[in-house]
Amino acid sequence: MTAKIISGTETAKAIREELKAEIAELKEKHNVVPGLVTILVGEDPASQSYVTAKNKTAHALGINSKQVTLSADTSEDDLLALIDKYNKDDACNGILVQLPLPKHINEGRVLYAINPVKDVDGFHPVNVGKMVLGEQCFLPCTPHGVLELLIRSGIETSGAEVVVVGRSNIVGKPMVNLMLQKREAGNATVTVCHTRTKDMASHTRRADIIIAAAGVPKMITADMVKEGVVIIDVGVNRIGMSESGKAILVGDVDFDSVKEKAAAITPVPGGVGPMTITMLMKNTVQAARQAAGWI
Ligand code: GUN
Numbered sequence: 001m002t003a004k005i006i007s008g009t010e011t012a013k014a015i016r017e018e019l020k021a022e023i024a025e026l027k028e029k030h031n032v033v034p035g036l037v038t039i040l041v042g043e044d045p046a047s048q049s050y051v052t053a054k055n056k057t058a059h060a061l062g063i064n065s066k067q068v069t070l071s072a073d074t075s076e077d078d079l080l081a082l083i084d085k086y087n088k089d090d091a092c093n094g095i096l097v098q099l100p101l102p103k104h105i106n107e108g109r110v111l112y113a114i115n116p117v118k119d120v121d122g123f124h125p126v127n128v129g130k131m132v133l134g135e136q137c138f139l140p141c142t143p144h145g146v147l148e149l150l151i152r153s154g155i156e157t158s159g160a161e162v163v164v165v166g167r168s169n170i171v172g173k174p175m176v177n178l179m180l181q182k183r184e185a186g187n188a189t190v191t192v193c194h195t196r197t198k199d200m201a202s203h204t205r206r207a208d209i210i211i212a213a214a215g216v217p218k219m220i221t222a223d224m225v226k227e228g229v230v231i232i233d234v235g236v237n238r239i240g241m242s243e244s245g246k247a248i249l250v251g252d253v254d255f256d257s258v259k260e261k262a263a264a265i266t267p268v269p270g271g272v273g274p275m276t277i278t279m280l281m282k283n284t285v286q287a288a289r290q291a292a293g294w295i
Helices: 008-030 045-061 076-087 107-113 125-133 141-152 172-180 200-204 272-291
Strands: 035-041 064-070 094-097 161-165 189-193 209-212 230-233 237-241 247-250
Touching (some): 035 045, 035 076, 045 064, 045 272, 064 076, 076 094, 161 172, 161 200
Parallel strands (some): 035 064, 161 209
């Protein structure tokens, strides 16, 4: 079996076209332009490229997006003051602080400071709590993107054995929660594997769907999966530089060998990555609609 390639690039493109039309209509009918502020602290090259991509996409869709870049030695108080400023700014519907933050800044304190109605990353405990309860909220962008990919690729999750590899706050934990909910792309039987899991292959071999978010290059190999598995690879690992100076990226799954056994698989790059950015745009539009009184 050679796997069907699940293209995040194509799916994201389709959603972005829908959003572009929605944003144009918001402006035309209601004079509402969604506003997003992205805040980057420091010079981590991966974070820089993610934030640049987020702003570029926002502009292309008609979102009023502003990027604020702060030096790595910015104090926590200065960052909190900036968040407070945008919490009070009506033109700003969404605030995103790129993670990870420098070690001297308390991540929890920063994320808690963002007004939950502007928390387009879905990281504030109010949104996390609502997500767990299945209430209307901002869903975190990467897990949200995975759900959309599954739905739009026609992959049945109801009753499926889903194995999530990784337990981060950004991907693993919300992914587990979303996939067990009574909702579209939910109703799965979910197992979560992590660094302390004994015999991970015994779990992954049972999986109908594997969602790999461990941050370990090519960790899932062909001998760890069953024939016909669906693979969603969230990993983006930089393993070097090409001659032209571009980062060489690989996922958490050994794509070349696993694609021979899988029914469907996301590539890296071009899989989950474009979906994450697109769901940020979707959340920003949702925030603008809410701020304008649920138009
Ligand atoms: N760092 C890695 N992924 C993300 C994300 O989805 N949002 C933010 N703010 N930082 C990240």
